[in-house]
Amino acid sequence: MRSFLLAFTFCTFCLSSTAQFSFSDSSVRMRIRRDIYVLASDSFEGREAGTEGEKKAYAYIISRLKEAGVPPLSGNNYLQPFTTGHVKFTTPPHLIAGKRSFEWRNDFGLCAYSASDSVSSPWADAGFGLVIAADGIDSYKDIPAVSGKIVLINLGTPPGISKERLRGAELTPAVRIADAVIKGATGVILYNGQGIENSRLFDFSRSDSVSIPVMYVTTGVIDFIKKHPGEPVTMAVHTERIRNIYTNVCAYINNGAARTIILGGHYDHLGKSREPRDKGAYCVGADDNASGTAGILELSRYYAAHKDPLNNYLVIFFSAEEKGLFGSEYFVRQMREGMKDSINFMLNFDMIGRLGCQGLQVTAEATGSSPAWSKLYREVKHPAFSLEKVTASLPFSDQDAFYNAGIPVLYLNTGLHDRYHTPLDKPETINYTGMTEILKYSKELVGRAGTGEKVRYRKVPGIILDFEMAGFILSYIGEQLSF
Numbered sequence: 001m002r003s004f005l006l007a008f009t010f011c012t013f014c015l016s017s018t019a020q021f022s023f024s025d026s027s028v029r030m031r032i033r034r035d036i037y038v039l040a041s042d043s044f045e046g047r048e049a050g051t052e053g054e055k056k057a058y059a060y061i062i063s064r065l066k067e068a069g070v071p072p073l074s075g076n077n078y079l080q081p082f083t084t085g086h087v088k089f090t091t092p093p094h095l096i097a098g099k100r101s102f103e104w105r106n107d108f109g110l111c112a113y114s115a116s117d118s119v120s121s122p123w124a125d126a127g128f129g130l131v132i133a134a135d136g137i138d139s140y141k142d143i144p145a146v147s148g149k150i151v152l153i154n155l156g157t158p159p160g161i162s163k164e165r166l167r168g169a170e171l172t173p174a175v176r177i178a179d180a181v182i183k184g185a186t187g188v189i190l191y192n193g194q195g196i197e198n199s200r201l202f203d204f205s206r207s208d209s210v211s212i213p214v215m216y217v218t219t220g221v222i223d224f225i226k227k228h229p230g231e232p233v234t235m236a237v238h239t240e241r242i243r244n245i246y247t248n249v250c251a252y253i254n255n256g257a258a259r260t261i262i263l264g265g266h267y268d269h270l271g272k273s274r275e276p277r278d279k280g281a282y283c284v285g286a287d288d289n290a291s292g293t294a295g296i297l298e299l300s301r302y303y304a305a306h307k308d309p310l311n312n313y314l315v316i317f318f319s320a321e322e323k324g325l326f327g328s329e330y331f332v333r334q335m336r337e338g339m340k341d342s343i344n345f346m347l348n349f350d351m352i353g354r355l356g357c358q359g360l361q362v363t364a365e366a367t368g369s370s371p372a373w374s375k376l377y378r379e380v381k382h383p384a385f386s387l388e389k390v391t392a393s394l395p396f397s398d399q400d401a402f403y404n405a406g407i408p409v410l411y412l413n414t415g416l417h418d419r420y421h422t423p424l425d426k427p428e429t430i431n432y433t434g435m436t437e438i439l440k441y442s443k444e445l446v447g448r449a450g451t452g453e454k455v456r457y458r459k460v461p462g463i464i465l466d467f468e469m470a471g472f473i474l475s476y477i478g479e480q481l482s483f
Contacts, residue, residue: 021068021301028298028439029432035064035294036353037427039267040286047285048271049320049327050244057267058249061293061317065251068301070315073250080248082330084320087112091238095215097123098228107221110237111190111214113177118236119186119213121150123225129153129176140183147184150233152222153177155192181210187235188214191222213237246319248327253303253313259454260312260339261446262346262407263299264328265292266321266398273423281423286430288420291353293317295439302443311344311450318398321350328398332405345370345408345455347446348399355434357417360385362438366393368460370408372449380444384437392460408455410445412438 021027038044038060045053062078072078093110095102102108124146127139137158140146153176173190180188188210213235225233249267269285284290296315303313318327355362362382367373368391377389393403399411414434419425449455 021305023302023305025433025436025440029436031301032291032294032298032435032439033427033430033432035297036286036290036430039290039293040284040425040427042282042284044284046271046282047267047269047290049246049268049323051271053271054247054268054319058247058317058319061249061267061297064297065249065300065315068297068304070251070253070300070304073252073314078249078251080250080331081245082248082319082327082334083243083245084323084326084330085241085243086323088240088242089238090240091236093215093237093239094234095217095221095236096234097221097225098231100224102217102221108215108217110239111173111177111188111216113174113210114214114237114239115209115211116237116239117187117213118234118238119150120232120234121148121186123189123233124149124151124185125226126151126153126180128156128158129180130158130171131179140179146180148186149184150187150189150235151180151183151185152189152191152225153180155190177210177214181212185212187212187233189222189225189233189235190214190216191219209241244320244323246323246327248319248331249317250331251300251315253300253315255307255309255312257308257310257312258342259310259344259450260314260342261344261450262314262316262402263296263303263349264316264318264346264398265289265296265349266318266327267293268319268322268327270322270421275422278423283421283423284426286425286427287353287414287417288351288425289321289349290427291351291430291435292349295349295352295435295442298439299442299446308450312342314343321398325395325398325401328401332401335405340405340407343402343407345410345449346399346402347442348397348402348409348411349413349442350397350411351413351415351420352438353430353435354414354417355385355431355438356414358415360434361388361415362386362441363388363390363413363415365390365397365411365413366399366403366409366460367391369393369403369410369458370455371458372408372455373410376445376448380441380448382437382441384434384441406457406459408457410449412442414438 039057044056047053047057092104095108124143130137130139155173177188215235266289270283273281273283300315320326362385364387367389393400393409397411399409403409419429
């Protein structure tokens with residue numbers, strides 16, 4: 001099988017970009033099957049982001065885009081490299097106050113801004129840790145000496161701050177930490193009396209850092225420290241910041257339209273299994289997410305062959321989804337304002353290959369991201385399966401970065417199964433007929449949603465995800481989260 005796949009891959013690179021396609025069910029089924037068998041072969045080494053396996057995968061994807069006559073988004077290059085990273089702990093961090101040693105993960109965590117250092121100092125309570133001259137606010141004015149001390153900062157917001165100021169940069173954790181550094185603090189301990197976490201504190205994919213250690217603690221830890229005012233606090237953080245280069249693949253079907261529809265999904269997977277029982281076998285990720293990748297490739301062929309005068313099509317294969325949704329978040333961060341304004345909506349495909357694993361049911365997530373979706377789902381028929389609708393856009397796949405940027409999103413999947421994130425998620429387990437039906441349904445969705453007025457965005461109210469402290473720790477020490 002390996003030799004056949006390698007030979008097939010080589011031949012595919014040689015195909016002309018003027019290839020003609022039949023879009024009969026049997027032809028579509030044959031092509032998506034071929035793509036999945038190649039992408040989920042051992043020769044692609046599990047497509048782990050940043051590895052040679054990922055490079056083989058994006059080379060194959062580009063060859064298929066060229067074959068379909070789908071050009072790059074920018075110039076002659078389909079690739080969008082980006083740098084991100086994580087933190088490796090050389091020794092476990094620790095926090096001691098009042099002669100009590102607190103528990104890593106349960107009582108405290110490391111903030112992404114933290115330096116690698118150890119300090120033992122008296123502490124000072126800086127309240128909200130704010131210095132806003134325009135509003136006459138200086139949390140440090142009544143503290144006799146901050147220099148040489150560990151500063152406690154409440155990340156809440158004091159009363160009397162205007163709504164405009166609430167959105168201002170002065171209230172961000174980064175600015176409060178920087179002010180503490182300017183005041184001469186040897187360390188910073190953050191907490192939030194209002195019980196609201198700020199995920200930016202834990203995002204080690206970015207390079208911001210300060211010169212002193214910074215931790216985030218529970219309110220229980222803060223209460224204990226404040227009950228021991230004369231005793232020093234010891235903070236120890238010993239880390240190594242590791243930077244990685246990952247690569248999105250971006251293509252663009254330009255129909256000269258004012259609006260653009262995004263077709264996206266991640267192409268990376270886990271690489272080798274870390275479970276001892278699997279003995280180093282590759283997690284080849286046929287469903288997760290060779291299925292979505294093959295589906296997007298097929299839709300790219302279709303929209304390249306069937307011009308849509310109302311919409312352009314931006315096709316994105318995201319990297320490092322399994323590392324923490326880094327590829328989609330990077331794409332959204334660097335997106336030009338003009339491009340963002342032109343986007344009609346985003347359709348995400350992640351795990352569409354196992355129709356039947358949870359009954360003949362497809363889950364449509366983020367149905368609340370536009371008021372147009374409820375009517376759309378009522379009108380577009382899906383005789384091959386039932387549809388379960390989830391209102392929220394949950395932060396477990398690549399549509400979420402677009403939703404958070406104010407873009408309406410659709411996300412289709414066939415659900416989790418017992419082979420998810422294991423070496424048993426293989427091409428022979430895929431329901432290719434079911435995938436073909438999902439792609440037919442997706443074309444109907446896009447066709448209906450892409451006509452008429454631009455799709456209107458709606459933010460889903462009342463959706464709050466409550467993460468435990470340990471959840472943040474897992475995400476920022478580089479351990480693999482199973483979404």
